[in-house]
Amino acid sequence: xxxxxxxxxxxxxxxxxxxxxxxxxxxxxxxxxxxxxxxxxxxxxxxxxxxxxxxxxxxxxxxxxxxxxxxxxxxxxxxxxxxxxxxxxxxxxxxxxxxxxxxxxxxxxxxxxxxxxxxx
Numbered sequence: 001x002x003x004x005x006x007x008x009x010x011x012x013x014x015x016x017x018x019x020x021x022x023x024x025x026x027x028x029x030x031x032x033x034x035x036x037x038x039x040x041x042x043x044x045x046x047x048x049x050x051x052x053x054x055x056x057x058x059x060x061x062x063x064x065x066x067x068x069x070x071x072x073x074x075x076x077x078x079x080x081x082x083x084x085x086x087x088x089x090x091x092x093x094x095x096x097x098x099x100x101x102x103x104x105x106x107x108x109x110x111x112x113x114x115x116x117x118x119x120x
Contacts, residue, residue, distance in 0.1 A: 003066070011111075012112070015114045016113050020064075021064070022064045023062070024061060025060055026090075028060055030090075035090050036091075037051075037088055038052070038086065038087055040085050040087075050070050052064055076116070083110055087101050
């Protein structure tokens with residue numbers, strides 16, 4: 001099962017230990033911005049389990065790459081999945097910061113992490 005991102009619900013599904021790649025298009029030049037992708041176990045956590053930062057961006061899109069090391073940090077439940085929450089924030093220093101995803105607190109995007117298959 002490769003990682004997938006449902007563009008309507010923003011639900012990400014994947015297996016612990018697998019790699020993933022997601023491209024986000026902002027429809028504007030992002031060269032002046034830094035993009036932060038993060039994954040948390042619960043919405044009130046101060047600490048992110050995965051926190052990726054992308055700067056020196058050229059163009060209008062950013063590709064978030066999750067490595068095996070990143071997804072190994074996420075716990076999975078045998079015969080089920082574990083739920084995490086993810087988000088995307090942009091800023092340009094101290095003058096501007098905006099959480100792009102989620103835009104509404106009532107419906108934060110989730111990530112379902114399934115167990116690894118085998119131990120390879």
